[in-house]
Structure formats: C-alpha cells, structure tokens
Amino acid sequence: MGIQARRGAGEGRRPAFDVRRTAFGFALVAVLVCGVGLAVRTALETAGRHPVVAGVSAAGLVAAVVVLLRARRSRRTAVRAAEAAVEAAYEVVDAALEELPDSALHPEPQLPDSVLDPGPQLPDSASDPEPPGPVDxxxxxxxxxxxxxxxxxxxxxxxxxxxxxxxxxxxxxxxxxxxxxxxxxxxxxxxxxxxxxxxxxxxxxxxxxxxxxxxxxxxxxxxxxxxxxxxxxxxxxxxxxxxxxxxxxxxxxxxxxxxxxxxxxxxxxx
The missing domain is CATH 3.40.1350.10 (Trna Endonuclease; Chain: A, domain 1)
Incomplete structure (x- = not known):
C-alpha cells in the first residue's frame, strides 16, 4: 500500500495579507491615474491653442499604444504600427502648419513702447512752417x-x-x-x-x-x-x-x- 506523500506546510497556501503593501499599491495606482489624467488634460488644453502641439501629443499617444501592443503582437506588426502612427502624426502636423497664418510662423519684431509712442512732441519754431493764411x-x-x-x-x-x-x-x-x-x-x-x-x-x-x-x-x-x-x-x-x-x-x-x-x-x- 502506497504511502501518500505529505504536502509541505507552506505549499498551496496564499501569502498572508499585508496592509502596508496593499496601501502602497493603491497609492501607486492613484498617482499613475492622476498623472495620466493631468497629462491628458494639459494636452487637450494646449491642443486648443496650438495645433502643432496637438499633433505631437497625438503622435506620443499613438506611440504609447504601440508600445503596449508590442507585448501581444509580433515585432514586425509593432514596427508597422509605429510607422503608421508616425506617418499619421506627420500628416496632422502638416495640416496644422497649413492652417496657421504666415504671421504666426514668422512674427515681426516688436519695438519697445517708448519707440512706438514717443509721447507728445513740442513744435520746433525754427523748422515748423507758419499756418497758412492770415492770423486772427x-x-x-x-x-x-x-x-x-x-x-x-x-x-x-x-x-x-x-x-x-x-x-x-x-x-x-x-x-x-x-x-x-x-x-x-x-x-x-x-x-x-x-x-x-x-x-x-x-x-x-x-x-x-x-x-x-x-x-x-x-x-x-x-x-x-x-x-x-x-x-x-x-x-x-x-x-x-x-x-x-x-x-x-x-x-x-x-x-x-x-x-x-x-x-x-x-x-x-x-
């Protein structure tokens, strides 16, 4: 009659519950979620004012997705996806640049207020001509x-x-x-x-x-x-x-x- 092997004392048992480890895990997840949310919010606000930044943000988001997909797809598929994402980002940037006016791409130099507005000028009696006609x-x-x-x-x-x-x-x-x-x-x-x-x-x-x-x-x-x-x-x-x-x-x-x-x-x- 065979003797059934005795399992080890620790075999098949789940690890003991650790409050400190669990709290640290929740805190880390909260920091990551808040960071991602803040980054997305900042990107959306900036995109409304600067189309070029919107294109760059889109490219970064696509690249992040590609990195996540690399764990499940083959390397060749990930490379193709990355190339497609970069090409799409270039198209977004080119379209944004075409919509921008020339003044935004090549702004004119701004002169100081003291040059633009020198203030009231006193008449020069030696050079200013007399008013036409007789003086009353x-x-x-x-x-x-x-x-x-x-x-x-x-x-x-x-x-x-x-x-x-x-x-x-x-x-x-x-x-x-x-x-x-x-x-x-x-x-x-x-x-x-x-x-x-x-x-x-x-x-x-x-x-x-x-x-x-x-x-x-x-x-x-x-x-x-x-x-x-x-x-x-x-x-x-x-x-x-x-x-x-x-x-x-x-x-x-x-x-x-x-x-x-x-x-x-x-x-x-x-």
Whole structure:
C-alpha cells in the first residue's frame, strides 16, 4: 500500500495579507491615474491653442499604444504600427502648419513702447512752417496771445523766449534774448480797437522793464492801437510799440522783428 506523500506546510497556501503593501499599491495606482489624467488634460488644453502641439501629443499617444501592443503582437506588426502612427502624426502636423497664418510662423519684431509712442512732441519754431493764411490775433485770448508772441520771437532767433506773464509779473509777459545777445522784455496787450493802450500803461511798464527786468530792448505788443501820449512816452523811454498792423506785418515776414534798431513805431491815432 502506497504511502501518500505529505504536502509541505507552506505549499498551496496564499501569502498572508499585508496592509502596508496593499496601501502602497493603491497609492501607486492613484498617482499613475492622476498623472495620466493631468497629462491628458494639459494636452487637450494646449491642443486648443496650438495645433502643432496637438499633433505631437497625438503622435506620443499613438506611440504609447504601440508600445503596449508590442507585448501581444509580433515585432514586425509593432514596427508597422509605429510607422503608421508616425506617418499619421506627420500628416496632422502638416495640416496644422497649413492652417496657421504666415504671421504666426514668422512674427515681426516688436519695438519697445517708448519707440512706438514717443509721447507728445513740442513744435520746433525754427523748422515748423507758419499756418497758412492770415492770423486772427483779435480772436485769441490773452494767454494764447502771449504764447503766439513768444513763438514769433523764437521763430526769428530768440531761442530762449518764454512766457512769464501772470500775477505779479510786473509788466513782463515774454522774456528772451535777441540773436545779438540783448535782453528782450515784451509786454502783451490783448486789446480791441475800442480800448487803446494809454500812457499810464506805458508808464507802468517803463517803470519796471529796465529797473526790475533789466531790459536792453523793451517792446509793447497789442492787438489794438496806442494813444498819442503813450507813443510820446514810449519815444522818450526807448520802448518799441507794435500795434495790430505792425504785428501782422511782422508775423507775415513783411517787417523786421521789433528788437532790431530802427523798428517802426506805430503812428499816433489820437
């Protein structure tokens, strides 16, 4: 009678349950699933913005599938599948490139904002031409009139001419240096023909233009006219008076700037 062989104590038994090993396995699977999901999500979001990246992602996915299939198929079949996947990826990339505009493939260089937008430019009185047609001096307000007179001074060689008029200006509206180096002080009177510049205006200006502003050339420019007493006082104090007619001739280039010797003085009008 044969004796039945006794099985080993450990033969046919399942391995004991290990909590740590099981937990580690679940954690590893969770990490892999999350990683694959995040990669797929990123690829889909990127594909919506960049067709080329979509083609590359598709090629990578196909290649991964081919690798998985290699375990079950023959090597020759896997190679053919890989070649087909690569060819399909090339077709996707070529189609995406044809849809892209030339500006996306060859972008133009971008200039800095400081070059594109240099900011407001001040007019160059030496090079900017005068506005065509006669200037309506009487239509200007007092501030615009002072700026216009300063512009004329800069146009004719007084590069540092600036408006200084305002409260407490003591009669000086425009200060400048003439081309021959003399200090020029100009008072601007934006008057109408009914309101003439009188002798009191000239006396106040004469009392400050030399003593306070140290003028070497004193000029009074108006859009109106001067009274006879004002012209007499101006002649005694060497103040040049420029009325509307003289101002128009000066601005149009028909008369010399008033700071030159021998500048015309407006004749008295009563």
């Amino acid at each position: 001096w009487a239509a200007m307000d007092p501030y615009d009139f002072e700026e216009a007179v300063a512009w004329l001074c800069r146009r004719d060689g007084c590069a540092d001419a600036e408006v200084v008029g305002g409260a407490g200006d003591l009669g000086a509206d425009v200060l400048a240096t003439t081309p021959d180096g003399r200090r020029l002080v100009v008072q601007c009177k934006r008057y109408t023909s009914d309101n003439k510049v009188g002798s009191q205006d000239l006396q106040r200006f004469g009392g400050t233009c030399y003593a306070v502003h140290e003028a070497e050339v004193a000029v009074v420019v108006t859009t109106g006219e001067f009274t006879e007493p004002a012209l007499e006082y101006a002649g005694q104090c060497d103040i040049v008076c420029v009325g509307l007619d003289e101002l128009t001739a000066w601005s149009e280039g028909a008369a010399a700037p008033p700071w030159y010797a021998g500048a015309d003085v407006q004749p008295a009008t009563g």
